[in-house]
Amino acid sequence: MAVHPTTDTIAAIATAPGTGGIGIIRISGSNALALLHQLFVPHKPRTQYTSHHLYYGSVIGVQGQVLDEVLAVYMRAPHTYTCEDVVELHCHGSYVVLQEVLQAVFERGARPADEGEFTKRAFLGGRIDLTQAEAVVDLLQAQTDKSAQLAVNQLQGALYAELEEVRGQLVQILALLEVAIDFPDDDVEIVQHEQVLSQLRGLVIQPLEKLLAMADQGQIVREGIKVVLVGQPNVGKSSLLNALLNEERALVTAVPGTTRDTIEESFVIRGVPVHLIDTAGIRQHEDPVEALGIERARQKMEQADLVLFLVDATAGMGGGDEELYQSISDKPHVVVLNKADLVDERQVSNLAAVFGGVPVVAISAKHQQGIDALQETVYGCVVGDKAELCEQMNCAPNTRHKAILAQSLAACRRLETAMMDGAPVDLLAVEVQSGLDYLGDITGLTTPDDVLDLVFSQFCIGK
Numbered sequence: 001m002a003v004h005p006t007t008d009t010i011a012a013i014a015t016a017p018g019t020g021g022i023g024i025i026r027i028s029g030s031n032a033l034a035l036l037h038q039l040f041v042p043h044k045p046r047t048q049y050t051s052h053h054l055y056y057g058s059v060i061g062v063q064g065q066v067l068d069e070v071l072a073v074y075m076r077a078p079h080t081y082t083c084e085d086v087v088e089l090h091c092h093g094s095y096v097v098l099q100e101v102l103q104a105v106f107e108r109g110a111r112p113a114d115e116g117e118f119t120k121r122a123f124l125g126g127r128i129d130l131t132q133a134e135a136v137v138d139l140l141q142a143q144t145d146k147s148a149q150l151a152v153n154q155l156q157g158a159l160y161a162e163l164e165e166v167r168g169q170l171v172q173i174l175a176l177l178e179v180a181i182d183f184p185d186d187d188v189e190i191v192q193h194e195q196v197l198s199q200l201r202g203l204v205i206q207p208l209e210k211l212l213a214m215a216d217q218g219q220i221v222r223e224g225i226k227v228v229l230v231g232q233p234n235v236g237k238s239s240l241l242n243a244l245l246n247e248e249r250a251l252v253t254a255v256p257g258t259t260r261d262t263i264e265e266s267f268v269i270r271g272v273p274v275h276l277i278d279t280a281g282i283r284q285h286e287d288p289v290e291a292l293g294i295e296r297a298r299q300k301m302e303q304a305d306l307v308l309f310l311v312d313a314t315a316g317m318g319g320g321d322e323e324l325y326q327s328i329s330d331k332p333h334v335v336v337l338n339k340a341d342l343v344d345e346r347q348v349s350n351l352a353a354v355f356g357g358v359p360v361v362a363i364s365a366k367h368q369q370g371i372d373a374l375q376e377t378v379y380g381c382v383v384g385d386k387a388e389l390c391e392q393m394n395c396a397p398n399t400r401h402k403a404i405l406a407q408s409l410a411a412c413r414r415l416e417t418a419m420m421d422g423a424p425v426d427l428l429a430v431e432v433q434s435g436l437d438y439l440g441d442i443t444g445l446t447t448p449d450d451v452l453d454l455v456f457s458q459f460c461i462g463k
Helices: 032-039 095-107 117-124 130-141 145-155 158-182 193-223 237-245 288-303 319-328 345-353 371-392 399-420 425-443 449-456
Strands: 010-013 020-028 040-042 053-060 066-075 086-093 225-230 263-269 272-278 306-312 333-338 360-362
Touching: 010 095, 010 117, 020 032, 020 095, 020 117, 032 040, 032 066, 032 086, 032 095, 040 066, 053 086, 053 095, 066 095, 086 095, 117 130, 117 449, 130 145, 130 158, 130 425, 130 449, 145 158, 145 193, 158 193, 158 425, 193 272, 193 371, 193 399, 225 237, 225 288, 237 263, 237 272, 237 306, 237 333, 237 371, 263 371, 272 371, 306 319, 306 371, 333 345, 333 371, 345 360, 360 371, 399 425
Parallel strands: 225 272, 225 306, 306 333, 333 360
Antiparallel strands: 010 020, 020 086, 040 053, 053 066, 066 086, 263 272
């Protein structure tokens, strides 16, 4: 990310690319109001603008030409998104018009905003902490209602509140330790070890462990999982893809090898995005096109979070099935017995017994039977024993948070061990301060500039 002075007045298109009814140019900085006076000619002449009021008029180019009819709004600092003076021009949504208006803004002294620079200024201005800034990205990229709600909760400070509770407990412990350091010869035992240990375990270590558990589930809710359909030709992989998507997405024929390349689509199971990949049926074949599809199928199998291994219930496990199953047996997988409507329950039970304790679901993709049970099995395999946590969590640390939380937790566990071993008070204080510093990295209190640049580089320009 380029390094620019934060005192510059910046501008960018704040709405998504493409044609729409409205496109918004956002301007932020100390010269925003001056730029409005230069750019905008109100329908009813005026010399002053009331903050947070819309005005109708025209945007004028540097040659005096009318570029667009717009609604303009001036928002006075600090009651703005960036805590600076902000001007927005609500133009018609033509990309050409927006570019012309934006160029007129630049020609009058503003510079192009960097990725995420508006939100970065909100962070630097103290309006939001770093976890809330990152929540903006999560909200923009949300794929499901659940991931959007997690982002909104974090934007409202849910994660910050959890971290502040832990931080407050560590500050209390550090205060006790520092008093003990300052008065080493005092006859009274200032640090009550058992009481502090209880506080450390119950109000610091356990909450950090819970946050780390929520991070794993949060990643699933935000990013989803890759599920790959694997099986021999003509076992019904494409039919299952269509059944799960509830639409005719893949071509289905009785001819083996119809699918020669991967087909990727997405759907949602209880708030979890599932990226479903239908692969070419794996077999020995001399057709070079089908061979390429089979090789790509093997690559997708290696990248999968979960494999759905399809077997034709009417044919059972043949030699080709057994060989293919060996190649995926060490990955998380579910066995799917397709065409189960054509055999009796005893045959299904006998075939399921072959796979031992592996989850087995009998379905008929053609007739949409067993699909709900398969979806629930997939959800159970992904979320596992944390299903209740996933349903109830109101915040979820991201990958960056998770790494730092693990470091903070490690420092707190070292503190616990040191206290049990009777370590000197000054050593205990070092571990407490280490845990506090890591938490500060998450919220932005002590985050290095290069990390901040990396965080905000994930934003789109205009946000």
